[in-house]
Amino acid sequence: MRFPDEGVSIKDEGSKTEFSPKILSFLCNWCSYAGADLAGVSRFQYPTNTRVIRVMCSARVDPIMILEGFVQGLDGILVLGCHLGDCHYIHGNYFTIKRVKLTHKLLKQAGIHQDRLYLDWVSAAEGERYAKMIAWFIDEVRKLGPFGEVEGIDAEELKERAKVAQGAARSDKLRWLAGKEIDLCGEERIGIQGKNVYGEQVSKEDYDILMNENVLNEYTRSGIISLIRENPLSIKEIASKLKMCPAEVLQHISILEHAGVVFLTEEEGRTPRYIGV
């Protein structure tokens, strides 16, 4: 999904009966926030659905923060930074791309429609473009319906899944993968030649596969932890609840145990049960 730039007109907010999406936008101080200011100074009218959080750079936006928006049940989230090459912090926004990419993967894993999260660039001079982009995104989210509708999942259940995704976003593996991609795969546009410890550039395709595998694993582990956070369960019970095979669950449990986030509780009878922290 991409803002088309051309042919977007700003309509007045839909009739009262129509669904009015709740949208949060993260704006960077130097470009997109200034662009939003310019929209104001120029009196470009746009619908009232967005709420703004100002950060210094879009690179400050942590996947955990974006996912928190969905945990709260928001219908859409925008992350707007400076245009590539214009970042006030040299190339901070290239890291934003990687973090939003990770978040998109986590949303997909959680069954949340990926179009509910959108990343783009707005300069300090693009007041009109900002207004149009906001109006356009609100329309796009309106098409998806309230949180959970297009997904066909109850909103409360989906919020729980967002929480699981948030847990996965805290994992060191995913944070590393998002943070290291530029170092390992390179980024021509900022003149970074990627290399691993052997001096080889990692292919973007391989990296993507690795990322997807890890997103699945970390999401699953986060799901296991949230399942056994309050009531300890056995491997079998976990497997049946998550519709997984017990061997796979055991594998995850042993990794989590090793990481010190899951513990074996006292044996009752003969079935070992695990509890998460």
Add this chain to the structure above:
Amino acid sequence: MDQSNLLEKRVGVFICHCGTNIGGFLDVEDIEEYTKGLPDVVFTQRNLYTCSEEGLSQIKNGIKEHNLNRVIVASCTPRTHEPLFKRVCSEAGLNPYLFNFVNIREHCSWVHMHERKQATKKAKDLIRMGVARVRLLEPEEDIEIDVEPACLVIGGGIAGLTASTSLAKRGFKVVLVERDATLGGLLRDLYKLYPICEDATNVLEGRKREGESYPNLEILTSSEVKEIKGFVGNYEVTVDIQYPRHGIRIIKVGVIIVATGAKVLIPEGLYGYDGKRIITQLELEKRLKEEREKLKRLNNIVMIQCVGARGDKRAYCSKVCCMVAIKNATLISRLNPEAKIYIIYRDIIQVHGTEYEDYYREARDAGILFVRYHPENEPVVSDEYVKIYDEMLGEDILIPYDLLVLSTPLVSWEDASNLAKMLKVPLDENRFFLEAHVKLRPLDFATDGIYVCGTCHWPVSVPEAVSQALGAAARASIPMANKKVRVESIISEVDKDKCIACGLCASVCPYKAIEIKKTEGGKKAEVISASCKGCGSCGASCPMSAITMHQFTDEQILSQVKAVLP
């Protein structure tokens, strides 16, 4: 005020009507009522203008009388007014870092002017998010950074030249970069300047000579700025020099003045413009300079105002053209008092101030005729006549012409956006540079350490360009004279107890401001405060939540996200 006990949060919220700018579009009373019920809010007040003397003293009194230890102003944008309100907090004894801005004007009342109910709701939401954040703010101290005592001036027209000279006179190092081979800009083509008919060449040459007399003013002609890196106090500018020898220079400056000027619109396709018998005012200036004998022989001269201006494509008034037309008409009439000269103007003729009004009267006394046209009834130009509908007579009149002069507006350079991008400053819809605030900071950009003057900002006359240039030079000299600027302490800090020295923060830092160092407790990440610019990328990466991005902490931002919905 006793700041030792910051545990008890006492939040004061000041809500600005901004005259009718906010008050006219939002239900401010309703917003205040709502705000009273938010957590830790112990005081609220509505101000007609929070930034006025009265509003500011209301903040001070509020802090003192209600023992506030957190302050919110819900008004305009932090990009212009945050320093003012922070200073007021500071004057009232409150650490300025305990202040939070909520923007309900640029991001709300001005963009939802027909949505009173929904916009009022949005303002309440934004204030609730602001309260959530302000409760988690902690006192901090500013950091000081050194300023390179040198200034880059971009553009060597009268504005750039004046600003450079003024700064050089004060003893600062100045580098003036001009892309043309010679200095002077538009002034090179002008003949005499209104209102006292001073010779443009004399004005220019005088300024040039003065500029060249300062050894601390370096003038680079045939040169263009290619890249600008850095921040106030420490800019690194790459200049591409074409002549006399092609080369690249890296210049270190603390501040930058933008004076790139404008150009005159060439009215291709309008009123039969051909550059020969139908010309622009600028072309007329050249003929007044070089071909006065020829001009003397012309009997019928017609000028049309607002050509290519004040319409759909270019909505603005170029401001200088009315005076230019009156001046050039007067000059021709002095050359040939018998000449019939008409100025065909659209609805108004812009002559402001005492001198200019007299000037206009003199022109009328000299027999120059002013005829008004209506935008719906534009003049029609044929080979011999200009046909125009005269409202007074109620019929068309035909005015013969030997020379038709079109008054066209000053327009911005097509490539202004390249420079704007390099400087990270905004342009308006007509590609003129946009100042930080039209009244409060007319010569500053919102980005610290960059200033603007002359026609790159808006069409102005020479006297106005000169006063703006002197003003911009004065503004630019403040950080250079102080040798230091105070910048907000928006830097990151590593919690050594949580850090596992994985080094991810160091690899996502655009400034290489984080290093892994050996400490007593093993290897740990360490932030080099002087290099940290506060983007927060490290905080968004750390797998151990070991990084505190001051002013934008995880907790603060998450609290805002959680407060989006009531």
